[in-house]
Amino acid sequence: MELRPDLQITVAVAQTIVDQAGCKGAVAAIARLHGGEIASVYGIGFVDAAHRPLVLKVYPDDLHWKMQKEMTVIGLIRDRLGVPVPKILVADDSKRLLGLNFIVMTRLDGSVLGRLESTLAPAQRASAYAQIGRPLRDFHRIPMEAFGYIGPKGIWTAHPTNHAYLTHQFQRKLAEFVERGGDAGVAGRIKAHVAERAGAVWRLHASGALSQ
Template sequence: MSSEAPLQLKPRLEISIDQARAIVRQISPDASVLSLTELHGGEISTVLEIALVDAPACILKVYPESLQWKMAKEVYVLGLLRDLGTTIPKILLADDTRSVVDLNYVLMTRLDGTVLGRREAALSEAGLFSIYAEMGAALRGINHVTLDSFGYIGPNGVWTAYPTNRAYMSAQLDRKLKEFCARGGDPALAERLRDSVEARQHLFEAATTPRLCHYDFHAGNVLVTSRGEPHLTGIVDFENATSGDPLLDIAKALYYFTAKDAPKRDGLLAGYGPIERPDWQQTLDLYRIYCTLELWCWMAQIGKREVLADLTRELAAAS
């Protein structure tokens, strides 16, 4: 088991009205701050809503010390999506000077609507199918954006560029299996997983064009209308974006669905539209193994070891 201390996330900040005023006045000198409210959701950054007098509210997102580079990444990715039909946040200010708050932060527009996760329990199966179909169409729009190479996106584009999806996913698998073992995972299981994935790596080759993937597309990062039948009003949180195979993005979006979530799955896939790829369902199954391995490593990294047994069982069943 790794002796490394868990990664520290969500910086606990006591931001004063005066600090909020100093931040907002960099873009609006006459702004008057009414209140600050911490918003729930997300494991990485602290997100606050700043209510203003006689002006639309805005969102302050502060990044933890260990992940300060994610500020520039989010600015970069949102810039790629300027022409997306679905509303995304607009960056009003990105500040890495630490002159007001001793961490990197962005100030963004506040999108209308409420988080879909807060409405799901009251929706009918038809309502779930409908809103997830809207999400599927929006995800396809995100995946329509092309990049120059496969790889994880950093502050200024793809960090380590790979010429093919197979090369990228092979490197990712190798890195995550090493991390799995370093953090206390079973080496024998790691080898079985390696053999299982390598036997199907030809499936990765069908993705020939690197495309933008949100890679955290779920009900907590989607905003919908607050009343009546829900309709999509916005998408947030592009911190995990990568340049890869759209099927990887779909696999991650479907990851937490169970049998009772069939209306969500069916709606997402219907809205996404035809997937003109041979063996696409088998490819989704292959990506699910990677998503599970990645989640195991992440939970171990942030110290949530109580969930590792269930994830280990899922990996063992997939091997």
């Protein structure tokens, strides 16, 4: 499976994409940005420095549905977090311009924490992680119809509780570990270890020790 498509996007093509997104302005440059484990992420800059740059995300064909998932997630968090959320300007699944699905969105101001972390004092580092934690807290407070993996249109493989969902995911990933060549003996020991600890937690719940 090919991830992060390596496309050489010209300024002319970027201009066509920007025009499709309904943005006025002449494109000056397009360059790869830090990040993106699945999609390739590009920054689009303009000749007019006053024009805010945009972000282009291009999704691999094997995971083309991730584009719709991103739209779903941004729709879920819009106006529900205490921080700005990117606005999607266009989502194109025609494969006409790049041969792949892509999204154009607004770009938020900020810096990559990983590049700055070593320069921060302990108090500054703690403050940065607290700031990261606040929107994560808000994100997890958004009500959903069930527990499960968020797919293109909502929850896939819905489960009634978080425990049921995580148990399902654990079993699936452990099976995948073996299918991909992992040691079946190691997988068996992990499964037994988790089952033993799960039993201990259940006994604590039953005794009321964890409800205090």
